[in-house]
Amino acid sequence: MIRHTTCAVLLTTALSTLAYAAPPFTENFNLGDANWRFSTATTLTPVASGGPDGSAYVSRTFSFSSLTNPAATSATVFRAQDEFNSSGVAYAGNWASLGVNEVSLYVRHSAPEPLVFNARFANPANFPGASYFSDPVPANVWTPLTFDVAAASPQLADPSYEGTSYGFVMSNIGHMQFGVNIPAALVGSTTPFTFDLDSVSVGVVPEPAAAGLMALSAGAFGLAVRRRRSSISTPQANAIVS
Incomplete structure (x- = not known):
């Protein structure tokens, strides 16, 4: 006994x-754009079907030459911010105390070569933050991405956490941003490319x-x-x- x-x-x-x-937050965009925005706070385009599981997703088509800085080597494409009430701000909070160590999503793009996607998670004032890079993503196919946001993440772009610390950044997350690194051959390109996003999850992996x-x-x-x-x-x- x-x-x-x-x-x-x-x-x-x-x-x-x-x-x-289990992920404490998931956004599948089945009810629209959920107040997520493009880099300039422009609204995204909700698409009713065709996502990785056949359901809804959000999209944005633009050229790199249309960015505020056409010579930029990176672009933020999708934003969730507390001031936009993105996803009802359900993703925001103290990720450090919750034990959040992973952010996953699906992306797709129409650029003529593989693109490295980046992610940034920041305080409500948008500073400081923590940035991460993905492996190159091929064109025209839904691709799952996973960002390891634990303190010792190998994907971390700036170990200094923009001059602060893991605890300082992750204890007060208000912004999530996903974008791309622009290859030299595409900097300032006038060709419009389409970027799609679906199934963003913030989770705790044992x-x-x-x-x-x-x-x-x-x-x-x-x-x-x-x-x-x-x-x-x-x-x-x-x-x-x-």
């Missing part, structure tokens, strides 16, 4: 950890040790149940033989 109780407690603990790993504990606890619980069943069934089998 003690063994069963111990295994049950371990399994419950592990499963509660897994439940906490550490490997927690995932291992869950597997170990589940295995131990299953073994205990099998042993219990075996101890019950053995006397019955002997009775039949005799």
Whole structure:
């Protein structure tokens, strides 16, 4: 009985950890643009179908030459900000205390070559912030991106957190921004390119040790149940033989 109780407690603990790993925020744009904006606070275009799962997404078409600085080597394409009431500001808050360590999304673009996407998460005043880079994203196909926003993230572009610290930035997130690094051949290009966004999630992914504990606890619980069943069934089998 003690063994069963111990295994049950371990399994419950592990499963509660897994439940906490569910994303605390997801925006799928099924109800429109959710007050997300383009780099200049211009509205995005909601598209009713055709997203990575066939449902709605948001889009923006523009040329790099139309940016405030046409010679820019990066562009912010999608913004969620507290002052816009983006997604009801459900993503904002103290990511450090919540244990947020991952932001995922789907993107698509029509540029003629793969583009590196960037992400920036900042305080409500838009400074300071933390910036991250993705691997190159191919054109014309929905691509899932995951940004590791933990303190030791290998994707972090500026380890100084714009002259502050991980805790200072992540304890008060009000802005999320996603954009692209512009290749030299496309800087100032007058050709319009289309950028699409869907399924933005802010989440807590369990550490490997927690995932291992869950597997170990589940295995131990299953073994205990099998042993219990075996101890019950053995006397019955002997009775039949005799």
